[in-house]
Amino acid sequence: MDSSASRLQNLIELIDREFEYERHQYEEFLNSTLSLNPSASQPFPGCRYPVEPVEWHRNAFDHIILTVNCTAADDIGNDEFEPGKIVRFFYKKDGGSIHEFPHQCYIDSVAPGSLGLRVVGQNAVQSILDSARAHFLGLRLGIDTTSYQVMKSALQEAVRRDDEPFVRLREVLAGAVKPEFRTLPHICCPWLNPSQADAVQHVLEARDVAIVHGPPGTGKTTTLVEAIIETLQRENQVLVTAPSNVAVDWISEQLMRRGVNVLRVGNPVRISDEMLDCSYERRYAAHPDYAELWGIRKRLREMHGGEARNEAKAAYLRKLRYRQTELEIKIHSEVFDEARVVACTLIGAANQVMGNRRFATLFIDEAAQALEPACWNAILRCSKVVFSGDHQQLPPTVKCPEAVRDGLADTLMQKVSKAKPETVSMLTVQYRMNRLIMGFPSRWFYHGRLTAAPEVADRTLSPIDSPISWIDTSGSGFTEVAAGLSSSKSNPNEARLLIHTLKDYIDMVGESRIDDSQTDFGIITPYKAQARLIRRLLKMNYFLKRYRRRIAVNTVDGFQGQERDVIVISMVRDNDDGTIGFLRDLCRMNVAMTRARMKLIIIGSIETLSRHRFYRELIDYVRDKGEVIEVSEF
Numbered sequence: 001m002d003s004s005a006s007r008l009q010n011l012i013e014l015i016d017r018e019f020e021y022e023r024h025q026y027e028e029f030l031n032s033t034l035s036l037n038p039s040a041s042q043p044f045p046g047c048r049y050p051v052e053p054v055e056w057h058r059n060a061f062d063h064i065i066l067t068v069n070c071t072a073a074d075d076i077g078n079d080e081f082e083p084g085k086i087v088r089f090f091y092k093k094d095g096g097s098i099h100e101f102p103h104q105c106y107i108d109s110v111a112p113g114s115l116g117l118r119v120v121g122q123n124a125v126q127s128i129l130d131s132a133r134a135h136f137l138g139l140r141l142g143i144d145t146t147s148y149q150v151m152k153s154a155l156q157e158a159v160r161r162d163d164e165p166f167v168r169l170r171e172v173l174a175g176a177v178k179p180e181f182r183t184l185p186h187i188c189c190p191w192l193n194p195s196q197a198d199a200v201q202h203v204l205e206a207r208d209v210a211i212v213h214g215p216p217g218t219g220k221t222t223t224l225v226e227a228i229i230e231t232l233q234r235e236n237q238v239l240v241t242a243p244s245n246v247a248v249d250w251i252s253e254q255l256m257r258r259g260v261n262v263l264r265v266g267n268p269v270r271i272s273d274e275m276l277d278c279s280y281e282r283r284y285a286a287h288p289d290y291a292e293l294w295g296i297r298k299r300l301r302e303m304h305g306g307e308a309r310n311e312a313k314a315a316y317l318r319k320l321r322y323r324q325t326e327l328e329i330k331i332h333s334e335v336f337d338e339a340r341v342v343a344c345t346l347i348g349a350a351n352q353v354m355g356n357r358r359f360a361t362l363f364i365d366e367a368a369q370a371l372e373p374a375c376w377n378a379i380l381r382c383s384k385v386v387f388s389g390d391h392q393q394l395p396p397t398v399k400c401p402e403a404v405r406d407g408l409a410d411t412l413m414q415k416v417s418k419a420k421p422e423t424v425s426m427l428t429v430q431y432r433m434n435r436l437i438m439g440f441p442s443r444w445f446y447h448g449r450l451t452a453a454p455e456v457a458d459r460t461l462s463p464i465d466s467p468i469s470w471i472d473t474s475g476s477g478f479t480e481v482a483a484g485l486s487s488s489k490s491n492p493n494e495a496r497l498l499i500h501t502l503k504d505y506i507d508m509v510g511e512s513r514i515d516d517s518q519t520d521f522g523i524i525t526p527y528k529a530q531a532r533l534i535r536r537l538l539k540m541n542y543f544l545k546r547y548r549r550r551i552a553v554n555t556v557d558g559f560q561g562q563e564r565d566v567i568v569i570s571m572v573r574d575n576d577d578g579t580i581g582f583l584r585d586l587c588r589m590n591v592a593m594t595r596a597r598m599k600l601i602i603i604g605s606i607e608t609l610s611r612h613r614f615y616r617e618l619i620d621y622v623r624d625k626g627e628v629i630e631v632s633e634f
Contacts, residue, residue: 004174005159008376012155014408015373019148021400026143046080049138051089051115056125061268061281062297065108066117066125068139081115083107083269084245086142089128091135101128104142108269115139118269150350151373158376165383172208173385173412175419180207187230193453195428196223202425203227203386204234211367211417211424212388215446216594217432217563221365224388225254228363232260232340235360240343241378242365243396245270247561251365252278252343263339266348280353283335293327296320346374349381360384367413369560371396375412387413392445393591394560429453432563434460434467437593437600440621444614445590461519461565461598462509468600468626470619471501474607476631478574483529489581490529491572497631498523498570498603499537502551503544505566505601514547522564523553524592526583530572531555556588559595567596571604578611586614 029046052069059065081087089101103124109116119125131137158170171177184205189197196219203210204227212227214220231238240255240262242248249272252262256278264271264278271279284290300320336342336357344351346364362382364375368389379385391414398409417424428449430438435452442450460467478493502521506514513519523538525531535553538544544551552564569592573580583589593600602622609615622628 003176004170008155008159011373014403015151018400018403047140050136051139053128053132064119066119068115086144087139088142090138147347150347150377154377155373169208179209179420179423181205193429199223199425200227208384209423210386213424213426215390217430218427231361238361239359240341240363241346243370247366248343248345249275260341261339262341262343265344265351287331289327296324346378349378368411369396372412434598436467436625437596441590441594459598466626470622470628471603472606473631474605480574488529489527489572490533494570495533499541519565520550521566523568524559525570526556527572556592560591563595565597566599568601574605574608
């Protein structure tokens, strides 16, 4: 077994470990919270009990949709049970144990007091309905076993493959073989800056792998779209992917605006409204021959799809089935062949509608947030890979500590960029931040290579205000507190100070200026408990009421990809021993700081944080370029 195959085999073991860890956590959580009482309807975390399956129908895409009434209706609208989530039915046996149905269902729609579930197979629907007559049924959120199965299968196939083009690509991505480049005439894209144009040229000249490294605000999406369009001048069709549906929809929308024919493959309930008309299902249903196909399917269902004893009827059924298959193949092929870009998530590249389709070039956007096993699922279909992202921002989510330790959170983009730096083209002009906000992240994370575009370099809300401030809470009794039984933290005094700071800042800039420029605000904190507390305080503040729609409060993870005119960061950690928890994850701090366009305010204990070199240097930078304010001054 060669080095790359051995490394992939190790990833299979890590994926198994991650799945077992998540499954164990899931079962532990449900067993500790699920206390069923059939005589009372009540919502449980991750669970609805009792529920009543009432009827099923086929939607426009020929999917079976089962309507389920949920007695605990008041809690249905929360984001636990949202379209696209996986759920499973269960019932409680007489002895108290839980029987879970093997059928995996997907939430298709959410309405007051009911859910629409997509169920695969009429037999599964009948089994659920039959059980409902004998038992009180419940629904609980399920683990996404499909993604794990897809990733594991992709890795196993990547190990098995021995065709030369793929083996070479596999070895290049493992760092064992030198990537190849060719020389092409320079493209003419005057709307791109030099680093963006160089990145597009770099993508075109790469024979097997290229990386577009896009730090915050540098126009990564603009560059990637241009690279895709230029590639389509040379190839008939490309595959464009990303780890999440949101990211796939975003890049797809930008391509559509440039007139590119995009086919969006994936679960329709997870596709944005703007992209639904480009979905495979909508395009399939809009095909001129679809009406005939629908009619044939309806006739076959009415005849129960079985063979008839009457020879004439049997011949008619065979004829219908033959025509059905003929139409399905024709419509499917034409829907795919008309598209210039096929867009899906990395896991979605295993969608059965993709069949055995192959592409010359694969584009992976937000590759720095993509698990490597998921990337291989798409790489199997291609002979060249273009990664786009920023490995100095948030990594992919891995829950198992041992899997993190052994490298599952290390992305393929990151590994290739380290092993083969010649594959990397970095964007260096950013169009978001004031140059003083940009300065420290550029120095620490990007070797000082970033420059601010002239139109944003000195942009501020107030000529008398410094673009970057730190409010020091040291020695003020702003001690952090644990949030219940969870590992999250909050800092009530710091949260109250933040609300006060925001009000004072609006007063200082002037309400008329804030209103005229439609200034927006972001409040970022590393901890969910602190975010919840700040939201509550924000709702209670009368002065800030009129600005609430322009104030977003979220964790660092929830803010990636966003930007605001003013960003206020609540650091939370304040203790005697200098413990800072996952504030040690510096990529999170990079994300938080680089969301700000014109003003960045950091609130936290310098005494606690300055024991870490990064924060010590950041505080020195703020003292030099901005202002450090003692909390006693408020």
